[in-house]
Amino acid sequence: MSLSVKHLLGIRDLQRQDIELIFKTADQFKEVLQRPIKKVPTLRDTTIVNLFFENSTRTRISFELAEKRLGADTINFSASGSSVSKGETLIDTVNNILSMKVDMVVMRHSATGAPHFLARHINVPILNAGDGINEHPTQALLDSFSIREKLGGVEGKKIAICGDVMHSRVALSNIYCLKKLGAEVTVVGPPTLIPKYMAEALGVNVTYNLREALEWCDVANVLRIQLERQNTPLFSSLREYSLAYGINRELLDSLNKEIVIMHPGPINRGVELNSDAADSKQSIILNQVENGVAIRMAALYLLAGERKKMLETEN
Secondary structure, eight states, X not given: OOOSOSSBOOGGGOOHHHHXXXXXXXXXXXXXXXXXXXXXXXXTTOXXXXXXXXXXXXXXXXXXXXXXXXXXXXXXXXSTTSGGGGTXXXXXXXXXXXXXXXXXXXXXXXXXXXXXXXXXXXXXOEEEEEETTTBOHHHHHHHXXXXXXXXXXXXXXXXXXXXXXXXXXXXXXXHHHHHHTTOEEEEESOGGGSOTTHHHHHOOEEESOHHHHHHHOSEEEEOOOOXXXXXXXXXXXXXXXXXXXXXXXXXXXXXXXXXXXXXXXXXXXXXXXXXXXXXXXTBOHHHHHHHHHHHHXXXXXXXXXXXXXXXXXXX
């Protein structure tokens, strides 16, 4: 079995069988990660460049660890301190790197569509690690994988995506992924942070009442407020936001059932999620981090397989 795509640019491009193949492959790699020796030589002699034009901690470390667990050689590129600051274009930067015989590119960029643009100009697999406010496919994959692991499956489950939906690439990728896997999705937050097109265009429920969403859902995936992407204030204050849309232990205990709490990180503790909720037994936030390595190992492995087939065809 193989992926139907040569690049992993977004969940929108994937078929359900692609997602299920990534999950099955991640299951195998998760077993590897439980061993005393956590490395396999699967991508030995493969060179991967982590091309990050935007700040990142968890995603970058997770990809680098996944690459090393697979035996790949890795190159870490940061835009700050590079020739990009001198005016070098994206294409020139990447072509210079590829001339050093790089086999795959993991890319994060603040501009929406940057990985898609690059995929039209270079002939190595590109894995999107987040582009603007568009998509973050591996985060959505690890989120759904974590739900599957916790609840036994995704189909038929009710997922509430809470918070700053408008500026979140995680939200969009999650909606695509969850819908493809047969889940029901509700987005909840202030009216100013939920795009008007959501319900009709993406087939999700929309509510502005947090308690209503939490009473309905099996899982709450909580998003942080992305102040760095907001040009104008979209709510009165962080304190007011926390009072209306923050999740704490008291709120969780008052529900008529126990729900699962998720967060893609980083958490703004005391704003969208209090520590007594983030660190509770209902939280699977650290499981998400652990599963991120297995999911990224699976994605890299499968894309490398597509690259190998492409080279064999050319030869």
